[in-house]
Amino acid sequence: xxxxxxxxxxxxxxIVDLAFHHQPPPNPVSHVVNSRPAIINIHGIFGSRRLFxxxxxxxxxxxxxxxxxxxxxxxxxxxxxxxxxxxxxxKDVIHFIKKHIGDKRPVQLIGFSLGAKVALLATLCSQINAxxxxxxxxxxxxxxxxxxxxxxxxxxxxxxINQEIKIEKGSKNWKKKLLKLFQGLPANAxxxxxxxxxxxNGFYSVKRNAxxxxxxxxxxxxxxxxxxxxxxxxxxxxxxxxxxxxxxxEGLFKLSTDSPAxxxxxxxxxxxxDDYSLLKKHFPRAVVKEIDSGHNMxxxxxxxxxxxxxxFLKDS
Numbered sequence: 262x263x264x265x266x267x268x269x270x271x272x273x274x275x276i277v278d279l280a281f282h283h284q285p286p287p288n289p290v291s292h293v294v295n296s297r298p299a300i301i302n303i304h305g306i307f308g309s310r311r312l313f314x315x316x317x318x319x320x321x322x323x324x325x326x327x328x329x330x331x332x333x334x335x336x337x338x339x340x341x342x343x344x345x346x347x348x349x350x351x352k353d354v355i356h357f358i359k360k361h362i363g364d365k366r367p368v369q370l371i372g373f374s375l376g377a378k379v380a381l382l383a384t385l386c387s388q389i390n391a392x393x394x395x396x397x398x399x400x401x402x403x404x405x406x407x408x409x410x411x412x413x414x415x416x417x418x419x420x421x422i423n424q425e426i427k428i429e430k431g432s433k434n435w436k437k438k439l440l441k442l443f444q445g446l447p448a449n450a451x452x453x454x455x456x457x458x459x460x461x462n463g464f465y466s467v468k469r470n471a472x473x474x475x476x477x478x479x480x481x482x483x484x485x486x487x488x489x490x491x492x493x494x495x496x497x498x499x500x501x502x503x504x505x506x507x508x509x510x511e512g513l514f515k516l517s518t519d520s521p522a523x524x525x526x527x528x529x530x531x532x533x534x535d536d537y538s539l540l541k542k543h544f545p546r547a548v549v550k551e552i553d554s555g556h557n558m559x560x561x562x563x564x565x566x567x568x569x570x571x572x573f574l575k576d577s
Contacts, residue, residue, distance in 0.1 A: 271490050273343045279357045280338035282310050284317040284328040297326035298367035298392050300574070301383075303354065304330075305374030306411065306498055307418070307463055307486070309337030312373065312559065316567055323571045331357060333379070335486050337466075345491040347502050350375075351382040352513070358389050367392040369574050373559060374399050374532075375498055382502065384522065385514040385543060394522045394544075395570055398532045398556050401543045404499040406531040408556040413448040414460040415495065418484060421464070428482050431473035435482065439464055456557045504543075521546045523573045525566065530556040548573075 286297075300320055302313035310330035321328045332339040333350050358368055367390045372380030377399035384394040420426045426442065428435050443449060443457035463485040464470060470482040488494065502508035504516055522544040526533045528551050533540075540547040550569050554561040 271341050271343055271487055274334075274340070275349070275352065276356050277334045277340040277342050277353055278360075279334070279353055280310070280332040281357065281361070282314075282317065282330045283361075284321045284330075286325045286327060287322050288325055297324065298369045298574075299327040299329065299362050300324070301354065301358065301368055301370045301380070302328065302330040303333065303370065303372040303376030303379050304336065305372075305376050306494075307336075307414070307460055308373070308376075309462070309466075311337070311462075312459070313371075315563060316559070316570070319567055320570065320574075324574060327362075329357075329361065333376070335491075341487060343490065345494060346497050347378055347382055347500070348508050348513075350379045351386070354379055354383050355386055355389055355513075358383075364389050366390065369393040369395075371395040371397070371570060372399070373397040374556065378501065381522065381543070382514060384520050385504070385516075385518055387515055388513070391518075391520055393520055393574060395525065395573060396522060397525045397566070398527045398530055398558055400524065400533045400540060401501060402539060403501045404532055405534065407495060407499055408530055408532060409448040410456060410556055411495075411498070413446045414443065414456070417442060417446060418460065418463065419488065421482065422484050422488060424481050429474075429480050430470050430478075430482055435470070436465060439482070456560055459557070459560070517543050517545060519546060520544075521548065521573075523547075523569075524549045525558060525569055526551050527554045527556050527558050528552065529554060532556060 304312040310332050313330040317328045317330055334342050334353055369392055370380035370383055377396035380394050381396050381401045384391040428438055440457055440461050443461045449455055449457045464482050466485045467483050474480045504514050524533060524540055524547060526549055537549050552558055552562055559566045
């Protein structure tokens, strides 16, 4: 993979305040709602809180509780900051829960892919009251292989960022041209949902891409995440923190929890090993639901995914 063009350093921050969307319950009777666990949705790499837009209101309605969808650091409307790793992501989420929900009220965390590992780590944190966790196609250990959907889309994103493929800002039909590039990837040609828009959104969300460049400005479209600052991004995504060593020196994470964890395994993905006993090292009460889909489960099987979430969370 070619080296990224360099655009400057970004700040180092141990904690950032996350942007979020709050979906209130349909019947907000305070003493009843506050007894229900609040739900926290956490998106995957290159995504944003918009990933869970189709699920937030149905979850709030079905469970009559508050549903929060967050943008992780370096995603969506949240601040850009180093470092880019699971411990930092999780610290931000824990800070968010303490600030907006409180450390006493139960929370139930739902995460997809990278967000699933963040949700799992937050569930292992004793500073919040995590009662349940749902991990959508990601395990609590280092992933053995990177899904082709991520690999192909990441490579296309880097080619555009490095200007190997050039699309000028504000040019005619630039969004259509961009989307066509993503739709042309073999990994995006699924029968049950096209993730092209998900990956292209990092270009669409940069407002200056829609306007012709000013004098001295880079004429080609930019990406919302400064990927040139995160050269080890793929290694970070497939990894899992060393909870018995350097990544847990503050003692933030327990090695195991009694909180139930549901692992929604995509049957056409290699993210979660077929040896389900590996899940029980940190989550002894782990259960697995197999879904006939690829890694991008919530796009391919949205109705089945939603019902699976509701069924697991409703008995609390």
